[in-house]
Structures are given as structure tokens and as C-alpha cells.
Amino acid sequence: QPRQTEKSESYCIVIPPPNVTGSLHIGHALNNTLQDILIRWKRMQGIQTLWIPGTDHAGIATQNVVERQLKEEGLSREDLGRQAFIERVWKWRQQSGDTIIGQLKQLGASCDWDRLRFTMDEGLSLAVRKVFVQLFDEGLIYRGERLINWCPRCLTALSDIEVEHEDIKGTLYYIRYNLAEDPEAFLTVATTRPETLLGDTAVAVHPEDPRYQHFIGKQIKLPLTTRTIPIIADPILVDREFGTGAVKITPAHDFNDFEAGERHGLKPLTILDFKARMDPLGLKHAMVNQALLNTLSLKAVQDARPIVIETLKEQDLLLKEEDHPMALGKCYRCKTVVEPYLSPQWFVKTGPLAIPAIEAVETGNIRIIPEGWKNNYLGWMRNIKDWCISRQIWWGHQIPAWYCRTCNKDYLLEPSSTGKGMSGDQGKTPSLTMSCFITSDAKPIVSKTDATVCPQCGGSDLFQDPDVLDTWFSSALWPFSTLGWPEQTQDFKTFYPNATLVTGLDILFFWVARMVMMGIKLTGQIPFRDVYIHALVRDAEGQKMSKSKGNVIDPLTKMSQYGTDALRFTMASMASPGRDMKLAEERIEGYRNFVTKIWNAARFIQLHTHGIKTSAPPESRPFPDQWILSRLNHAIREVTQALENYRFDQATSHLYQFIWHEYCDWYIELAKPSLQQDKHPDGAATRHTLLESFEIIQRLLHPVMPFITEEIWQSFPHEGQSIMTQRFPTERREWTNAQAEQDFSLLQAFVSTTRTGRALLNIPANQPLTIFGTTTNDDEAASLNNLQPYIESILRSTLTLAQTTDWPSDRILQLVAGNLTIGIPVEPDLELNQVVKKVKKQIESKHKECSRLQDRVASPSFREKAESAVIQESEDRVISLGAGTSLAHKQRTTTRHHVDLMSVKTIVAPPPPSHIRKIVQAALEEDIGLGDLTSNVLFSPGMSAQGQIVAKEAMVVAGLAVAQEVFRQIDGSLQLKFHQSDGAWVKANTQLLTITGNAQSLLQGE
């Protein structure tokens, strides 16, 4: 199916509105950095963009914050009363909202700030009411008495997904339930919650369980009470394998039991109150033994358990206890253990809404990125349950439903007489502040405007449902309510559906799923085309950040420590597709350094160009300029592509790599000679390219680093224009220059290899010297000729190009990089043991690789089955490892050519006699580690030993000389043998040894 039409002319993001519970945390920094990158990028592409900022009232969370504040003043929300309390929260909301908005601005978020919205502002509240009424009228919102998740601390209902499950080590208690007619006969029931047995209304067994067939239909005398309950058969609830195969049924305090109770017409018996305490009235109804009732009354449920257990023990009714792992539900806002609680609540019937929401994602109309989350979304959506949307709190959208006191007088309960677990605080809890007192039989008047008259009786004694809506109800409307919906505003027409939603995984169900359902239901369109899900930020140890753990990384602190751009760059660089990311502070520091680097480059360019471009581009550009422009094209392509794929990590990596390691390390260095010498012929052209490329870099970098790029932009003469209004760079075809890139690789290989040699020989970088160079490739030889002046300037050396490696000098360190051979003269008295060790290691690894390749190339099955290109490549590499032709291949696979091309081939030139003698003597005295220097690679197996071998398979290094074997002849004189290897290296066309002189004569000569 075709995707819903792309709106290429507009690009809209709505911010996931931060909660007004405090200040910005690191997750916000990540989330908003990514959005800002996208928005700035699109805006610079000339697309009409809109980024709507805003904040969320965050019902329970915000109410909790303010209640905590009140508590410090010794007050409760009841002390203030609903109206005053809400006013107080509004004040806090103002303060917190301002803080957050200020912090977003500090982060550089380029939102359309005049569109700032709040989930409880007038427009959005109207949208909420309209939606509620519409869905109610369509039967998609209803009120009913159900068992719901209840937080006994927040004192409100929660939706299923607002409960977090935590694995705990529980205990399974085996309890004896005696039969009423015969106390000797009994059933054993296994339960993890023995205290709830007081509310049992039945015991269930499996209908086909032979053990219990004869019990079905009989009565149990419920322990600790004077009640009897029936034994029933239920194949759904009972798993014969588990426990004893007999299950107690407590409909008011367990979801399964509630359903079982409904199946069997069992009336729930509530024994816990709304604060999860043992409810006296409930216990009375449950006919709990009086003494126990007195003990348990108003005890917290967790304290009641040991009492119940103790009492059971006293009566010999507790048969067994065993460990039993189980999951405990906790409130996602305050981590209190939630209780199933039977109460009248409002629900959204989600089934019909889910169908198109599933289809939208299945067909790809809505794209979820990374795609892996798609199944998560679909799985949840396909098993969706009705959504409990009423909350017994004060802060939020009060439900637009009213009740007529006259018509509903039978359905409004007094706390003291409810028997609904409300008796605990009788007299203290003001009546009708909680909807629990309005039974599900009451008839609500649902209306967009405040109802004042009862349509039934015409009376005016109405009151509004005290509950408020789940925060996520208004959030679900955010993509269109912020655009003026339900009015068909110009904004709505232009920017809906939104382009991209950027959010964290943690609110996929809470928010994303609901937006899709509501969006499609109410607007007939998907709310957004792409959902980009980013990882969650964890600390360096991988722990979830939380205030209580003290491992919170405060983005604002980091911003002031390292700069906002560094933090933004860090966030983007870590946004690889994945589940979570660990934030190590060193990383921010590293990118701070990057910012500094850019800043210094700007200073350099300012210094040499004064920000003034020559009027026209130069007719011919110097070679380094050609190269950097070609590479710049490459960088533009890579960054753009990465952003298109939401690969912020790749985008930043390309920026970092290009700017630091190509532009600064190579281009600026190569530009220096023509800038620093007066009247250099390339001076004007270089200045032009330098400035032009740097400006493009600023624009390329701007979406990620808005601050430094703007500052640099302003420091150049741009007549006060903001870089924000500039265009994002696009490739310029005429700048791509394969030849220049290839030549530059040769230059880099040459320079890096030479530097390696310098480092090996300990020659200071600033010491001028003459170096030699040659290449076996004709094209490269020609290029090398042209590159000579650049190589000379960057190496501060004189370069002599030769036809062969027959260098016009006696003592040369010869290094090989691909086709390239570089010779560096060596001081006569330089000790080379360390050098040789390093060289040897490299030779060995090269040799290994070479023989592996040789085997492969020689293998018939490989030749037969592998692709011809692969065969060709392997053959090329065999040659290049020996004779060196791999440069072209290198260029295809990497942009860096410093180290990896280098191999050291050999050390040449006949050694001075004194060195030979020294080494031989040392060898005889066995005080130099010949063993350290042995090398199979260099050993020639064909050598016949004459006399005693002093050092077999030895590569003895004497200054510059390499000997393979040292013999003591029968007469006691010594003989050194040098020879050319005929091992694998020769096959690979590598001359390992070039010393063939008669060593003995050298030795004896002195």
C-alpha cells in the first residue's frame, strides 16, 4: 500500500512535552538535541518547519511534587481544599514551566517559541472536552465498577501500564481449609497472600481433577471467620499442576479472582480500604472473628500478614511455607506497592481504536525507527485492554461529567456506610471528593460545557465528577490539539500529520500508541509519519539515572562545564540505534576539545583571510584545495545521508573525522606554506578555498553545534546575518575529484611512512633531512613528481625521487607502503636493536597474512567458487604485500592512510667491519639476546652447517648488518654467513636481505 502523501513542503515536530515537575534532565537533553538537529537541518534546507514547544501538566507526578512541598509546611491538600490546592499547583507549574522552557532555550532548542503550549491551557482543555464527549457519545468511553490498580499512597487509580512489576522473593503458604460438614476433611490451598483469605468467597478446583471431584459443591468453613464458602469448579482459573490444585478466590483483591467471581456470580468482599489497610467495616462484613478483627483493624496490609500467619499457626491451619518467586506491582510515580481495588472508574474502550492503529504501522504509513520496535508496538496494540482514564486526584482535566443529586440520590454513598473500603477515615475524608462514592449506577451528564440543569428532572442541584483524566489522555491529542484542532486552522492543514516524532522507548505505550489511536480516530489521519525512538541515557555503569541513586548527570551542569555544543555533540554521537546508552563524562570532554579545535581553526583562518573572500573563485586550485573540496563533498554526502536515516551517530562521526582529521590535520597544514610565504603563487587561491570550505563546514556543522557555528559566522563579515538562515550545504559536482583524492592518498602514505621512519630512528620532526622515494607504479611515479613540493614542505625535508631503491647513500632505512618505497638515511653510530625488533614484528605479521592469502589464492575450490572480483582482489593483495600495489584498494576502504599502509621491508647497505666484529664477539659471549632476535622468516633451511653453530636461525643485528648464522669453525675462527632468503618472501617478490658481502673477509680485515 502506498504511504500517505509526504508533505515535502512542510516539516513539523511536536515536542514530547516535559513534565512540569522540576527541571530538565539528561534524557530531555538527548531528546531535544535530536529534534533540534532535525529541525535546524530541515529549516536550512528551505523547508517550512514548525517545532511546537510545550509542557505537560503531568497529573499525579506534579501533584505529588506540590503535596511534598505542602508537607514540609505541615499541610495537606485537604487542608487547603481543592480550589486553593489547584491554584497552588498552577503557581508551581508557572515556575517549573518557566524553568524548563529557559533550559530548553539554553540547550539551543530552536522551537517556535511563540507557539508555546501547555496541556491544560484553554485550547487544549477544549479539545479534551470535545474528545471526551464525542467518545462517550459513541460508546467508546464508559463508566463502570471494575477491579483496577490502585496506588494507596497517591490514592488514585492507575492504568495497567502505570504499574511497574518487580521480581521479589515471595512465599507460598499452604493453608488448611476445613470442610463445613466435616472438620476432619479439608482442602489445602496455596497462596502468596494469606491475609486476603479473609475476603475469600469461594475455593476453586479443576473440574476434571480426580483428587477434588467429590469436594465440588461442598462448603468450606473459611478459617479465621464464621463464614462458609463454596467449593466450585473452574477450568480457567485453576492449573492442576500448580500448588495443590486448589485456589482460593478473593474477587475484590485479585484480578484473576475477580474474573472468576464474575463467572460464578460471587459477590466481591472488600477487606482493604483505600489506603491498603484492613478495613474494619469490610472485616465485619467478611465475618472475621471478633478478636482478630480488633487486632487487624486499620493495620497496613503488610503488617496484617504476619498476624494472620501467626493466628493460622496457632490453629494448626498453616501446613507449609515455601519460597516462591513472584512479581510485585508498584506505582510508576511513587514506587508504592499497588493494590487491586474495586471501584467505579472511567474507561476508554480501546479495541475499536486499536484496529486502525495497528494497520497504520503494519502498512508502513507510520514508520517506526529503528524497526525493531515495531513488533513491540504491534504486540501491545493487539492485546490492548481498556484504558482506565479516571484519576482520583485534583490536578488535571476534571472529567466533563455531572451528576444530578436529585436523580442519583440512591447512588451517592456516605463514607461511613459504604462497605467499599472507605470506612477507615470516616469523618475525615470530605465526602464526594473521590468518585468512589458515586456508584457505577449513577447517571452522568456528559457535556462540553458545564452542566447546570438536569435534563431528567430539570433540577439544578448538580455537581461535577471529582475525578480528573489521566495525563496521557490530553497528551494523546498533542500532535493536533497544539495545531488548533478541532478548528481546521491553517496550521493544522499545513503541518498535520506531523513529520517526525522523536521520543524515548519508555513512553511508546503511554504516549505514542495513544496518539496513533486518538489521531486516527479524531482526525481521520495518522498523527505523524516517522516515529524515531532513541535510547535511554544511563550512567557510566549502565544504571538508570535517578535522584535516589545520586548518579544523575545534570545536563545544565555539563553545559556550563563543557559548553552546550559539546553536550549536544555527545548526545548525537551516542544516538546509535539501540536500547540504552551509557554516558561517560570523558566523552563530553572529548567533544569540548573538538569545539576548541574548531575555534582555533577559525582563528587561523581569520588570521590569514580576515574573512574576506576574493571576489571570484580561482581559475585553478592548488592540489590540496582540489583535494579538500572533493573530501568536503564526500562529507556533505555522508552527513546528509546519515541525517536522512536518523543516524545521528554517523553524522557526528563524519563531521568529527572530516573536520579534525582531514581539514585540520592535513588541509590546513598543507595550506600553510602558501599562506605564510609572502607572494606565494598559490596564496590568493588558497585563501579563497580556505575560507569558502570553512564556511561550508560551519553550515554543515550548524544543526549539531549551533552556538559555536553562529559565533564563528558572526566573527566573519556576514552583515549580521544569522547562520540559521543559511542553506545547508549540498554537493557540488565539479568539486569531486577522484584523481586528487588518489594522489592525496599517496601523499598521506608517503608522509606518514616517512614520519614512522623518523620516529623509529628518533629523528626530530623539525630536523631537515634528505629522503628518497620511489614507486613501482608508473601512474604513481608521475603523481609523486607533482607531489614533491608538498611532501617537502610538510616534512621539511628534501625529497629525492629515484627510479630504483638503489639509493645513492650507504646507510638507509627502507620502508615500504604499498607500491611506495621510502628511504631515510641513518646516522652511522645509531643503535638499531629496538628498530629491528619493531620491524621484525611487522614483517612477521605481513608474512602471516601473505601466506594466508597465498593459500587462499592457490585453493582450487576458492578459484572455482568465489566471485572473480574477490579472486582478483586477493591476488592483488598477495602481490602488494610483497611488491606493493595495494594502494588503490586501500583507498576504497578507508580514508586514513597513516599507519596501516606501512611495512618495513629491510635494512640495507654493507655493514662497517667494526660493527660485524662487535656483534660476533657479543654473540660468542652470549650476552646479547640472540634468542630475542631469531626469526624463522629469515632462516634459510638450505644452509649447510660447517662447524658448530653458535646461533642458529639467528638474525644478528649489528648496527645495520643482518647475519643469519654465526659459525665457529673447527680451528676456532668464526664465520658469519649472509645470504639471500629463498623462503616465502622471495616468492612474494620481497627482497629481505640485500647484504651479500663476504663477512668473513670483513671480520678478518680488521
Added chain:
RNA sequence: GGGCGAUUAGCUCAGUGGGAGAGCGCUGCCUUCACACGGCAGAGGUCACUGGUUCGAUCCCAGUAUCGCCCACCA
């Protein structure tokens, strides 16, 4: 219980059916006129384990182990 993901350098992480990568950290040299928050050059990895497919596996498949996440009403 189900599903998903991870396991690659000391650390944090990219990556690919055919030569193992980056950043940070580490080692050595260098205060050279953009930058010591710097430059140059290095060291460092059985790509978790075991099988399989393949001419060839770090990559694909199966299994194992460890860790993590999500979902779930086995009392």
C-alpha cells in the same frame, strides 16, 4: 512463563560473508608562528562459547552461557 536485545581494544561503543575500527585512556617523541583542550608516532583484540551452512564466518543458522530490557493474571 513469553518476546526482544547485547556480548568486538583497558573503558564507552561503531561495523562488515573475503585485509579487525573510532573516541577516550595508555606508551614514546615534540612546547614548530591556529590549537598542549595540541601535534606526530606507537602498543593493545581467539570479535562470549559450541556446533552447523559456506571455497571462506566476527558477520548467516542452531544451541549454550552471562547480562539487560519489555510484556505476562499461574494462585
